Amino acid sequence: MCNIFQSVHDSGEITGTYRDTVLVRGAVNIQDAMFESDLILANGLGEKALDLNNVAVKGRLVVWGGSAVNISGKSTVAGVVTPRNDGPVQVVFDAAATELSEKDCAIVYPNGMDKGNKVLFTDKADRLTIAFDLPTYRYVGDSATVKTAFIGADTVTWELNRGGKSVAVPEGFTKDGGTLKALWYAEHDILKLLDVLLLNEIEAAEKKQVLQRDFIFP
Secondary structure, eight states: OTTTOSEEESSSEEEEEEOSOEEEOSOOEEEEEEESSOEEEOGGGTTOEEEEEEEEESSOEEESSOSEEEEESSOEESEEEOOOOSSOOEEEEOHHHHHHHTTTOEEEOOTTSOTTOEEEEOOOOOEEEEEEEOOOOOSTTOEEEEEEOOSSBOOOEEEEEETTEEEOOOTTOBTTEEEEEOOSTTOOEEEEEEEEEBSSOOOHHHHHTSEEEEOOOO
16 A cells, blocks of 8 residues: 555654655644645554544545544644444544634545534633723832733733723733833723634633732832
8 A cells, every 4th residue: 555655654753844645654744834735644543543633634534543642732634534343433623623624625434434523612611801900000100010821822912901991901911911101190901812712621710810919010
């Protein structure tokens, strides 16, 4: 069979771009890769689990072997076929890969496959909006440093309300927070985090603790 395929992998790492069909027969590390044709996981994988991180499969992901195929990160897969017939296999997309792939991914369950074969998409993680009042500043030049403690967050959007009006968030604010300075006496700011996408599942109790505020007054 290996003579049919120009790219056959039994071990090692698969990265980069592949124009022809790729055959995987052993435990390999697949990440940061683009497959312009099919990616085939051979039955020689047996009960091994494979991780695909930040991959693009423009053809089909054909799963003949393996017990689990975990697809994560910025991954897009055009189609999944699960013909494995000597044991069950689950193809699982994490929340980030689900958001990118689920809508356009064509799934085929062939006749004769193991009845336990499944393609699973992870429910999109909650997008949080967190609003909190910053303390009233007493003097010009006072500052408040806001630090976030996100678990698996990719990016966040900040919104600043000053005196009842939306204003630009100061430069330097990232998903890890930033610093606000008072421009005049008794200024009152309300800072919001919008559409916070948590890529990893967390417990409700942890969501309440996702933001911590450190106020610093010189």
